[in-house]
Amino acid sequence: MSNPLLEKFETPFESAPFSKIKNEDYKPAFIAAIKEAKDEVDAITSNPEAPTFENTIEAMELSGEKLGRISAIFFNLNSAETNDEMQQIAQEVSPLLSEFGNDVRLNQALFERIKKVYNQKEQLNLTAEQAYLLDKKYKGFSRNGANLNDEEKSKLREIDKQLSMLSLQFGQNVLAETNNYQLIITDENDLKGLPSYAIEQAKTDAEQKNSEGWVITLQAPSYIPFMQYAENRGLREKLFKANGVKAFQENEFNNEENVKQIVKLRHERAQILGYKTHADYVLEERMAKTPETVLDFLNDLLVKAKPFAEKEIKELSDFAQEIDGIDTLQRWDHAYYAEKLKQKKFNLSEEELKPYFQLENVTQGAFDVATKLYGITFKEINTIDKYNDEVITYEVLDKDENFLSLLYADFFPRAGKRPGAWMTSFREASNVNGVTKRPHISIVCNFTKPTKDTPSLLTFQEVTTLFHEFGHALHGMLPNTVYESLAGTNVYWDFVELPSQFYENFCYEPEALKLFAKHYKTGEIIPQELIEKVKESSSYMEGYQTVRQLSLGLLDMAYHANNLKEIDNLQAFEKESFKATELYPEVENNMTSTSFSHIFQGGYSSGYYSYKWAEVLDADAFEFFKETGIFNPETAQKFHKLLSSGGTVEPMELYENFRGHKPTPDALLKRAGLVKA
Numbered sequence: 001m002s003n004p005l006l007e008k009f010e011t012p013f014e015s016a017p018f019s020k021i022k023n024e025d026y027k028p029a030f031i032a033a034i035k036e037a038k039d040e041v042d043a044i045t046s047n048p049e050a051p052t053f054e055n056t057i058e059a060m061e062l063s064g065e066k067l068g069r070i071s072a073i074f075f076n077l078n079s080a081e082t083n084d085e086m087q088q089i090a091q092e093v094s095p096l097l098s099e100f101g102n103d104v105r106l107n108q109a110l111f112e113r114i115k116k117v118y119n120q121k122e123q124l125n126l127t128a129e130q131a132y133l134l135d136k137k138y139k140g141f142s143r144n145g146a147n148l149n150d151e152e153k154s155k156l157r158e159i160d161k162q163l164s165m166l167s168l169q170f171g172q173n174v175l176a177e178t179n180n181y182q183l184i185i186t187d188e189n190d191l192k193g194l195p196s197y198a199i200e201q202a203k204t205d206a207e208q209k210n211s212e213g214w215v216i217t218l219q220a221p222s223y224i225p226f227m228q229y230a231e232n233r234g235l236r237e238k239l240f241k242a243n244g245v246k247a248f249q250e251n252e253f254n255n256e257e258n259v260k261q262i263v264k265l266r267h268e269r270a271q272i273l274g275y276k277t278h279a280d281y282v283l284e285e286r287m288a289k290t291p292e293t294v295l296d297f298l299n300d301l302l303v304k305a306k307p308f309a310e311k312e313i314k315e316l317s318d319f320a321q322e323i324d325g326i327d328t329l330q331r332w333d334h335a336y337y338a339e340k341l342k343q344k345k346f347n348l349s350e351e352e353l354k355p356y357f358q359l360e361n362v363t364q365g366a367f368d369v370a371t372k373l374y375g376i377t378f379k380e381i382n383t384i385d386k387y388n389d390e391v392i393t394y395e396v397l398d399k400d401e402n403f404l405s406l407l408y409a410d411f412f413p414r415a416g417k418r419p420g421a422w423m424t425s426f427r428e429a430s431n432v433n434g435v436t437k438r439p440h441i442s443i444v445c446n447f448t449k450p451t452k453d454t455p456s457l458l459t460f461q462e463v464t465t466l467f468h469e470f471g472h473a474l475h476g477m478l479p480n481t482v483y484e485s486l487a488g489t490n491v492y493w494d495f496v497e498l499p500s501q502f503y504e505n506f507c508y509e510p511e512a513l514k515l516f517a518k519h520y521k522t523g524e525i526i527p528q529e530l531i532e533k534v535k536e537s538s539s540y541m542e543g544y545q546t547v548r549q550l551s552l553g554l555l556d557m558a559y560h561a562n563n564l565k566e567i568d569n570l571q572a573f574e575k576e577s578f579k580a581t582e583l584y585p586e587v588e589n590n591m592t593s594t595s596f597s598h599i600f601q602g603g604y605s606s607g608y609y610s611y612k613w614a615e616v617l618d619a620d621a622f623e624f625f626k627e628t629g630i631f632n633p634e635t636a637q638k639f640h641k642l643l644s645s646g647g648t649v650e651p652m653e654l655y656e657n658f659r660g661h662k663p664t665p666d667a668l669l670k671r672a673g674l675v676k677a
């Protein structure tokens with residue numbers, strides 16, 4: 001029986017044959033491809049010849065190709081074009097995939113061969129990229145304990161088991177505490193100030209919970225507009241305080257012990273693996289490298305941003321005093337008055353901007369900027385399969401008109417697509433032993449749809465989102481590297497947002513805007529004053545926002561860059577960590593850590609700093625373009641080199657080669673208005 005997923009793709013560009021694939025093809029294809037990948041690994045370990053780079057490292061890199069191809073198609077579609085059946089298949093194949101992954105990771109015979117190659121690294125005459133690949137494959141095992149003795153290994157497994165249970169429990173408690181709370185409003189006056197969408201949401205929530213009146217919850221779409229717009233100060237305080245005791249109350253959902261346990265076990269785990277702290281372990285595979293670098297980075301920014309934050313809060317306090325006679329501005333007042341002051345200062349309306357940003361023009365603008373920078377061109381094609389008629393496909397050519405990449409663009413929301421925007425790939429670039437594979441990249445968004453008489457007009461945020469995802473897409477399309485696992489966006493976590501955030505900068509530059517920001521009816525280019533307003537309002541309250549982010553980054557590091565055998569009192573610990581960043585009067589019985597899911601449930605532990613880190617990088621990189629001209633060919637050539645090198649070089653080295661020096665926060669501070677005029 002034929003299965004299109006398992007056969008060679010006899011299609012233009014070997015693109016995925018979506019029209020031939022049926023749901024029932026996936027599971028058998030996964031099973032067959034896993035079997036094939038297993039056989040390939042077995043062939044490596046049972047090879048009678050002594051291990052070499054080619055027969056071990058490269059062979060591993062090339063194994064499981066079919067499985068990768070099938071996984072990419074299936075999981076990309078499960079995000080962009082899913083249905084009950086696909087979700088059921090995902091449930092069934094996920095355990096098979098993780099079992100296979102574990103089998104490889106714990107394959108001691110495979111590790112012994114890799115280690116033999118690793119130990120003779122210096123004598124092997126490897127290219128820089130090969131040496132880097134070898135390092136990466138070796139660390140993939142050693143960082144999971146492959147070098148430990150049996151006793152240590154079983155200890156590590158035990159810790160991992162406990163940690164995964166604790167993280168799960170942590171998340172479940174936060175969820176339960178979020179869901180268990182509701183603020184019931186029965187007096188319509190208490191809704192004053194709320195925009196109509198928020199009132200509708202509150203009504204729907206009440207109906208769903210069989211409650212009278214309106215219900216406000218701790219879920220973001222309900223909580224945020226209430227804190228931002230509700231005039232009733234007492235209710236804002238009540239809601240804020242409810243949010244601040246999430247998983248910090250005397251009940252079965254309290255997370256204090258879970259936090260303490262997670263922190264302690266992470267530290268133990270790092271020590272078993274030979275690292276000083278959990279942060280040392282995590283940061284080894286980040287651009288920042290060490291906890292000292294991260295702490296210096298955070299503290300340096302704090303010194304610079306805090307005076308501005310204090311000034312902003314002073315201005316906000318005066319404003320609140322003036323319009324409402326508020327004596328002491330509290331944390332539950334912040335979002336409310338910040339919004340009001342923003343309206344007063346900028347009075348920027350989305351409706352005023354949107355006519356200048358027709359989707360087709362903005363897309364063409366993103367392309368044109370890339371053409372100006374890198375000489376690459378885009379041609380819409382209708383010769384390849386699409387998984388949905390709404391998808392637009394492009395053939396991308398390099399400056400010498402050689403085929404560079406396929407690009408799929410999928411812009412509109414529909415049932416079966418998850419919310420948000422992302423870049424992904426159906427195939428990544430590689431060029432091993434003369435076999436050249438160019439990438440198949442995709443961007444998926446949920447933008448405003450066209451109506452009967454209006455084309456799709458984007459909000460400014462949608463414009464920057466499109467440029468952001470397209471920035472990632474360029475990273476994926478441009479590789480001139482050899483190995484797939486080091487190509488394009490396969491870079492360290494605190495580096496991967498540089499290409500995307502960098503590209504957003506063009507949305508604020510008149511020279512770029514005049515290419516695409518044209519009124520959809522009149523063709524008039526967006527007025528400069530409107531752009532200035534957008535720019536200014538985008539850095540509104542930047543001092544406060546910066547200090548807030550730094551406070552969370554510092555808390556993350558306080559937990560993970562220290563040897564914390566025992567934390568007595570979690571609240572005292574948190575308070576101590578927040579001391580340097582506090583801008584508002586203290587709120588009793590209020591806790592961040594017990595619901596800080598990024599670091600205790602998700603994968604951001606010792607990584608929260610990377611939000612700001614990426615901003616510093618993109619601002620510093622773009623500053624170079626501003627210094628030399630935003631379409632300067634030489635500067636663009638240097639950035640092209642950074643993008644096309646993917647993950648084959650240490651990111652700091654790559655960055656310094658581009659910029660001529662290490663990144664400094666000066667450009668970010670300037671862009672954010674955090675320098676004295």
Ligand SMILES: [Zn+2]
Pocket residue numbers: 468472497500
């Ligand atoms: Zn991104």
